[in-house]
Each structure stands twice: as structure tokens, then as C-alpha cells.
Amino acid sequence: MPRLRRRLRPFSAVALACAAVLSAGVADTVADVDADTAADTAADADTDVLFLGAHPDDEYQSLATFGQWRQRDGLRTAVATVTRGEGGGNAVGPQEGRALGLVREREERAAVARAGIGRVHYFGKPDSWYTLSAPLVARLWNHDDALSRAVRLVRATRPETVVTMEPRPFDNHGAHQEAARLAVEAFRLAGDPRAFPEQLTAEGGLDPWRPRTLLAQHWLYEGPVGPRCADPGVRGERGERRDPRSGLPVTGVWTGTWARRSPDGGRTTWAQVERDAARAYRTQGFGALDPVVRTPRERLPCEWFTVLARDGAPVRATVRPQRGLRPLYREFRDWAARQGMPWLANGAQPRYPAPPSAVLPRAAREPGTDGRAGEGEYAGAPRIRLGHWQGSGRCRAARDCAGTVRAVRYAGALHVLFDVTDDKRGAALARSDCARHWRTDAVEIALDPRGTADDTATTLKLAVLPFTSDSPHGSGPPCAARDADHRQGPARTTAPGVRVASRVSAPYRGYTVEVRIPLRVLPAPVDPDRVRANFLLYDSDTRDRTGQVRLAWSAFGSAQADPYAWGRVRLADAL
Numbered sequence: 001m002p003r004l005r006r007r008l009r010p011f012s013a014v015a016l017a018c019a020a021v022l023s024a025g026v027a028d029t030v031a032d033v034d035a036d037t038a039a040d041t042a043a044d045a046d047t048d049v050l051f052l053g054a055h056p057d058d059e060y061q062s063l064a065t066f067g068q069w070r071q072r073d074g075l076r077t078a079v080a081t082v083t084r085g086e087g088g089g090n091a092v093g094p095q096e097g098r099a100l101g102l103v104r105e106r107e108e109r110a111a112v113a114r115a116g117i118g119r120v121h122y123f124g125k126p127d128s129w130y131t132l133s134a135p136l137v138a139r140l141w142n143h144d145d146a147l148s149r150a151v152r153l154v155r156a157t158r159p160e161t162v163v164t165m166e167p168r169p170f171d172n173h174g175a176h177q178e179a180a181r182l183a184v185e186a187f188r189l190a191g192d193p194r195a196f197p198e199q200l201t202a203e204g205g206l207d208p209w210r211p212r213t214l215l216a217q218h219w220l221y222e223g224p225v226g227p228r229c230a231d232p233g234v235r236g237e238r239g240e241r242r243d244p245r246s247g248l249p250v251t252g253v254w255t256g257t258w259a260r261r262s263p264d265g266g267r268t269t270w271a272q273v274e275r276d277a278a279r280a281y282r283t284q285g286f287g288a289l290d291p292v293v294r295t296p297r298e299r300l301p302c303e304w305f306t307v308l309a310r311d312g313a314p315v316r317a318t319v320r321p322q323r324g325l326r327p328l329y330r331e332f333r334d335w336a337a338r339q340g341m342p343w344l345a346n347g348a349q350p351r352y353p354a355p356p357s358a359v360l361p362r363a364a365r366e367p368g369t370d371g372r373a374g375e376g377e378y379a380g381a382p383r384i385r386l387g388h389w390q391g392s393g394r395c396r397a398a399r400d401c402a403g404t405v406r407a408v409r410y411a412g413a414l415h416v417l418f419d420v421t422d423d424k425r426g427a428a429l430a431r432s433d434c435a436r437h438w439r440t441d442a443v444e445i446a447l448d449p450r451g452t453a454d455d456t457a458t459t460l461k462l463a464v465l466p467f468t469s470d471s472p473h474g475s476g477p478p479c480a481a482r483d484a485d486h487r488q489g490p491a492r493t494t495a496p497g498v499r500v501a502s503r504v505s506a507p508y509r510g511y512t513v514e515v516r517i518p519l520r521v522l523p524a525p526v527d528p529d530r531v532r533a534n535f536l537l538y539d540s541d542t543r544d545r546t547g548q549v550r551l552a553w554s555a556f557g558s559a560q561a562d563p564y565a566w567g568r569v570r571l572a573d574a575l
Contacts, residue, residue: 380408480498
């Protein structure tokens with residue numbers, strides 16, 4: 001557990017300026033920062049705990065912890081965010097890019113203030129699409145420059161404890177992985193005078209600094225609930241709970257602890273404070289969360305953290321080598337070894353299930369791309385059923401949300417027909433919002449033409465909204481856009497020759513979507529025996545631009561972003 005530091009050090013003007021530059025306007029903190037938080041902001045750059053994440057909102061599932069450390073131990077926490085999240089979605093407005101990033105910054109400042117945090121630093125790196133590749137994000141962020149900023153911030157703020165995200169690759173956003181890598185490397189290098197020595201000379205006032213403790217959020221740890229979840233376990237050294245994957249210790253902080261009294265005199269749990277903070281992230285759809293935490297207090301969970309280092313050195317665990325690693329996991333294993341933490345790669349690659357497979361026949365006649373299966377157009381095509389992939393609950397019945405897909409090849413194009421059953425329409429988005437398909441009813445096609453991709457940067461991913469808001473009553477024509485692949489944007493410019501059509505039932509019981517994809521728009525020539533593909537369905541039953549359930553043909557892990565998990569397709573009678 002972090003300890004209250006009993007040291008005071010005068011800071012030079014240069015050191016304070018370093019932190020101020022990274023804070024990017026921290027003086028303009030939100031109005032509901034309390035007096036103690038305002039004092040934290042104004043005093044000096046020193047802090048006790050530093051959280052390093054990728055996007056605004058990455059810290060929110062740890063705010064109950066940071067708030068308790070402040071309330072109980074007087075520990076001050078600062079938040080460092082590598083991007084402003086300008087590449088994400090927007091559930092409440094039209095802002096995109098830089099304008100969206102500024103909105104998300106305001107949301108983050110308002111959210112963390114609930115936990116008494118008044119200092120937020122930004123590295124100003126560009127936000128990316130959803131990818132599972134940390135190396136891809138590292139190139140986008142210019143890893144060495146981002147690491148220099150992280151080291152500088154640790155040296156300037158001198159935290160005893162650094163908290164970051166999960167660095168392991170499976171089913172984990174590449175930006176989250178890369179933020180964690182930056183934290184791990186900065187933890188090791190900030191105390192080494194040979195690392196970025198210009199910070200110790202040209203930027204006089206900075207000294208080497210080695211934090212004592214390094215923690216990583218562990219959102220997937222299945223520990224006990226209730227007030228004793230924070231008690232030490234009975235397994236492993238020192239009686240600590242252990243992560244069954246890495247073998248490292250896991251520590252918990254109970255969210256049911258009472259926070260300060262609410263304005264009406266009642267008592268509020270830190271779980272409720274954290275929920276209030278989460279709802280500040282309205283652009284990310286968190287405003288739709290129930291305002292009240294309804295879980296009984298005695299059943300509230302802990303927030304879990306893997307202990308990566310203590311007393312300034314890595315915590316050791318037995319190394320369990322894996323064989324047959326795919327490139328993405330092999331790269332992570334090598335990175336972990338370079339950090340002196342090879343056990344981080346224990347079990348990093350999951351056991352991928354056998355993928356589904358299908359043979360797509362050659363059509364006798366060209367489908368008309370009119371939103372329906374004309375006579376003979378899809379003859380012999382298998383009816384691919386989509387299964388539950390993600391969401392708070394499975395579809396209650398087939399009439400709620402279900403989908404099938406048929407696909408054929410004709411001449412130089414693929415033709416795909418989705419038949420979707422749905423009981424409630426989601427929000428109609430504008431055609432300009434087509435890339436944010438996951439926020440409403442939509443379908444998506446993912447294609448790896450050679451069957452060799454390690455991430456989606458060398459694939460085609462095409463999303464289609466079956467209806468848009470560009471007409472009265474939200475019954476506008478469909479739109480298509482590429483997202484999270486090697487050439488993103490509206491299909492009319494990024495995939496010329498793609499045609500889409502839809503038919504929406506009235507009264508509403510679902511829709512069909514038909515897509516024609518010329519093979520020439522794929523990022524590489526097709527290997528007809530080794531194509532990887534996935535077909536995905538997004539279902540929303542609300543008008544608040546939030547999705548509830550997702551279906552997929554191959555529904556393992558990050559089904560939209562992990563080509564290793566996609567189904568295998570063979571194009572019959574290929575030319």
C-alpha cells in the first residue's frame with residue numbers, strides 16, 4: 001500500500017515549469033475542486049501517487065482507490081494521460097478530433113476532482129483507433145519521445161507509487177498496453193542518471209528519482225467481494241493473493257468504504273463517488289449509467305491491482321515459457337524480458353479456439369445490391385449464424401437481436417447479405433457519424449485477404465449503418481465507412497466501388513444490409529484458400545447512442561480487432 005511521504009523538498013522554477021507544461025493548463029481546473037485539492041494544485045509539483053493512462057476515463061475505475069488513499073492516508077494523486085481521446089466516439093455532440101479532445105479533457109478534470117485530484121498532465125500524443133497492437137501505437141506516439149515525457153514527469157513529481165494499466169496484449173487496447181509500457185520503463189529509468197541525461201543538466205532542478213511501488217490495474221481479477229476483499233489472501237508469499245496468470249501478488253481496495261457525508265447529511269460509499277465521476281464522461285456514453293449504485297454495500301467489490309514492483313525493484317515470479325507464440329505475443333515476451341520482468345508473459349497468449357470456417361461459393365448471377373436476396377443470387381451460400389460476443393446480457397429471444405450472413409463471390413467482388421432481427425431501433429446517426437457504428441444498430445465486415453495479419457492495420461474493416469438521421473424520422477439511407485484499418489474514412493473515398501443497400505421493416509422488426517466489395521479495394525491480393533473474416537452485429541435498444549449487445553461469427557476476445565481469432569474463408573472456384 002502506498003505510504004505517506006514525510007519529506008519536503010524545495011522545487012526550482014524549472015522543475016515546476018516542467019510539470020506545468022505537461023499539465024497543459026492545469027490552473028483552469030473545474031469549479032467543484034475542493035479547497036484541499038486546489039491547494040494540491042497550487043503548492044508544488046510533488047505528488048505521492050502518479051497514475052499513467054492512455055485516454056481520459058482510463059483512471060475512473062481506480063478513483064475509489066485514489067480517493068480512499070487521500071481520505072485515509074493524506075496521499076496526493078496526479079493523473080497523466082498520454083492522449084486527449086480525440087479519436088474516440090462522441091455520444092452527445094458533433095465534436096470530433098481536437099474539439100472532441102478538449103471536451104474529453106474537461107470531462108476528465110471534472111471526474112477526477114470527485115476523488116480530490118486537481119493535477120492532470122497531458123503528453124499531447126495523438127489518439128488512435130482501437131487496435132490490439134502496442135508496437136503500432138508506439139510508432140504513432142513516437143515511443144522514445146513519449147518515454148522521455150514520462151521519465152521527466154516522474155522526476156518532476158517524485159511519486160512514491162506509480163499506477164498504470166494492464167500491459168498484457170490479449171483483448172486489451174494497444175494504447176492501454178503502450179501506456180503501461182511507458183509507465184514500466186519510466187519507473188525503471190527515472191532513477192538512472194544515464195537515462196535522458198539532458199533532463200538533469202539542461203533542465204536544471206531535476207534529479208534522478210526511483211519510485212518505490214509500481215501497480216497495474218487488474219480489471220479481470222476475480223477476487224472476493226465485500227469488506228474483507230481487501231484483506232490479504234492465504235496463498236503465496238506473505239499471505240498475498242496471486243494472479244493465476246502471471247503469479248504476481250494482487251492487492252485490493254474495497255469500494256464500499258464510506259466517503260465523506262453527502263450534502264443532505266447521508267453517507268456515501270466510494271463506489272457511489274466513483275459512479276458520479278464516471279457519469280462525467282458523457283461523450284463516452286457513461287452518462288447513461290444508473291445514477292445510483294444499487295449493489296448492496298456488503299456485496300461491493302474491490303478494485304484490484306497487480307503488484308509489479310515494490311521497494312524500487314520488480315517483484316519476482318516463476319517464469320513459465322509458452323511455445324508456439326504468435327508474433328504479437330512473441331514481441332510482448334521479448335519486451336517483458338528486456339524490462340527484467342519476463343514473468344509478465346506467463347500465459348499471455350490464450351488458447352485460441354478452433355475458428356469457424358466456411359466456403360463462399362461462386363454465384364451464378366450477380367447479386368443486385370438492393371438489400372434482398374434475389375432468386376438464385378445466394379444459391380449454395382452457407383447461412384452463417386452470429387453468436388453472442390459482448391454486452392451486459394444476451395439477447396432475450398431471437399426477436400430481440402439475431403443475425404445471419406450469406407456471402408458469395410461473383411467475378412471480382414464479394415457480396416455479403418446480413419439478415420437482422422431486432423425488436424427496437426437504436427439512435428439514427430448522421431452519415432458523417434458512420435465510423436461510430438458501435439453506438440447504435442449496425443453491421444461490420446472484417447477481411448484479412450492473405451490470412452497473415454497480426455493486427456487490423458493490414459486488413460479491410462467496413463461498417464454499415466442500415467439507417468441514418470439524414471431524413472425526417474431517422475429513415476435516411478445507409479452509409480458505409482472504413483474504421484480501424486489501413487485506410488479509414490467514408491467508403492466512397494476509401495473503398496471506391498463498394499456499394500451498400502438496406503431494407504428496414506415497417507413496423508420495425510429488423511433490417512437487411514447488402515454489401516458489394518470489389519476485391520481490388522482490399523489491402524493485398526486475395527489468397528483464396530486463406531482469407532480470414534469476421535461478420536459482426538451491433539445492437540442498441542436505446543436512443544442515447546450507446547450499444548448494448550454485440551454478436552459475431554467468431555466471438556472470441558476482441559472479435560473486431562484480433563485477426564488471429566477470425567474465421568477461415570475459402571473462395572470456391574477462384575480464378
